[in-house]
Amino acid sequence: MREQVRHFPRRPLAAAVLAGVLALTGACEFTDPAGASSPAAQGTRVATRSPDPRRTARPPGAFDEDGFQEDLRTAETVTDDYWRRHWERLFTGRYRSPRVVGLYNGRDPQTAPACGDERLQRDNAAYCPPGDFVAWDAHLMRSGYARGDAWVYLVIAHEWGHAVQNRLRRGLVSPAAELQADCLAGAVLYGSSDEGALRFEDGDEQELVDAFQLIGDKAPWTKPGDHGTAVERLRSFSRGGTNGVKACFA
Numbered sequence: 001m002r003e004q005v006r007h008f009p010r011r012p013l014a015a016a017v018l019a020g021v022l023a024l025t026g027a028c029e030f031t032d033p034a035g036a037s038s039p040a041a042q043g044t045r046v047a048t049r050s051p052d053p054r055r056t057a058r059p060p061g062a063f064d065e066d067g068f069q070e071d072l073r074t075a076e077t078v079t080d081d082y083w084r085r086h087w088e089r090l091f092t093g094r095y096r097s098p099r100v101v102g103l104y105n106g107r108d109p110q111t112a113p114a115c116g117d118e119r120l121q122r123d124n125a126a127y128c129p130p131g132d133f134v135a136w137d138a139h140l141m142r143s144g145y146a147r148g149d150a151w152v153y154l155v156i157a158h159e160w161g162h163a164v165q166n167r168l169r170r171g172l173v174s175p176a177a178e179l180q181a182d183c184l185a186g187a188v189l190y191g192s193s194d195e196g197a198l199r200f201e202d203g204d205e206q207e208l209v210d211a212f213q214l215i216g217d218k219a220p221w222t223k224p225g226d227h228g229t230a231v232e233r234l235r236s237f238s239r240g241g242t243n244g245v246k247a248c249f250a
């Protein structure tokens, strides 16, 4: 998923058990993709354009750091632009961008960003209401990206959804806030695609399905703070994708 399509080779996945799920109070919950198995994610990306010749050659299977950084920037820009373009049609007031802290090293408590009194945790991503910033653990993002670039778009659009929720009056924020953030992520990514700001490549939609398989809770949504099962999360994401932002507030 990107503005300029180019080839991204897939890496074979080592089969392993699901990694432990890490929670951050009031924030999101992701599972480290490096520790998970998902045979469906081993499909081959079909390139629609030849590789960018400006990129230096990489050994087969090497992590595409340039592509990773570019996708992070694109996901941030596309998501922010979407909300800026549509805010006044949807809500009152003017849109304000959250601050993007972006990548952090959750394995180093000294440098992990603080949200209130807590440091952001390893293998997680968060919107921090007191600081009004979004941030994502570098290992979480790199290991997800190694399975497919759609991962970074999903995580970033989801966290941005929490920033949007924090800008709205309480009554608009669903008790199922995590599912609503998934819905908003779907609205942004598919809406941006409809508007030509983003292009889905072959394989992206399967990557999104696989990502929800990884990050879904084992039990269905019952109370605020729950994320919902993979099926619930994907259904919510798809509702936003098909019907737009307003469907996330229905």
Ligand SMILES: [Zn+2]
Pocket: 027, 028, 029, 158, 159, 162, 178, 181
């Ligand atoms: Zn969340």
